Amino acid sequence: MDIETLHHISLRVGDLARSMRFYAEVIGLEQIERPPFSFPGAWFRLGNRELHLIGDAQANPGRPRTVDAGDTHFAIRVTSFTAAIERLRRLGYRDDVARDDPHCMLLRPNSIVGYPQAYILDPDGHLIEINAARVDG
Numbered sequence: 001m002d003i004e005t006l007h008h009i010s011l012r013v014g015d016l017a018r019s020m021r022f023y024a025e026v027i028g029l030e031q032i033e034r035p036p037f038s039f040p041g042a043w044f045r046l047g048n049r050e051l052h053l054i055g056d057a058q059a060n061p062g063r064p065r066t067v068d069a070g071d072t073h074f075a076i077r078v079t080s081f082t083a084a085i086e087r088l089r090r091l092g093y094r095d096d097v098a099r100d101d102p103h104c105m106l107l108r109p110n111s112i113v114g115y116p117q118a119y120i121l122d123p124d125g126h127l128i129e130i131n132a133a134r135v136d137g
Contacts, residue, residue, distance in 0.1 A: 008043075008050035009074050013124050016040050016055030022123050023051065026091055027076070046076065065125040066099040067106045073119070073127035081109070081116045081132035088130075093120060109135050 013019035020042050023029045029044035029051060040055030078084045085107070093105040106119040118130045 006049060008052050009046070010052040010054060011122075011124070011126050012054045012056045012059035013122075014057055014059045015123065016042060016053060018123050019053050019055075023053070026088070026120075027128070028087075060124045060126075065102070065121060067104045067119050067121055067127065068099065069106060069108070069117070069119050069127075069129070071127045073129050075117075075129035075131055078130055078132050080136050081118075081130075081134070082136050084130050084132070085118060088118070088120065 011019075020031070023044050024031060029046060032043050032045050032050070034041060034043040034052075042053045042055075044051040044053070085105075088105055092103045094101075094103055095105045095107045097104050099106070102121065102123075104120070108117040108119075111117045115131050115133055116135045120128055120130070122128060
């Protein structure tokens, strides 16, 4: 296989409208056109890739909802780590709450990987890593 690139990430979500609000308002993604499939969903632009949400009321019922950097996740790279963290803080995310708090933000500005990282959960418990090339500001 001669792989060109990753095209999209697809996530099953229990409440499509709630997840659409989260990815638009918290993460700041732009919704894009989606073909008229026979099942509910929404597509978003994720940099030069896509995020596909699949609406399923039975999705993720027993999924643990704790911020754990070692859990399955996808990562997004931002141009300004400081601006991203400030945005999340304005929206109520905090790094001084329990890891099962829906607004928990795990910060690793001096991560062993060599670039700053932050982790949050979406409303269905999918873990999202937010990183940047460096800490700015």
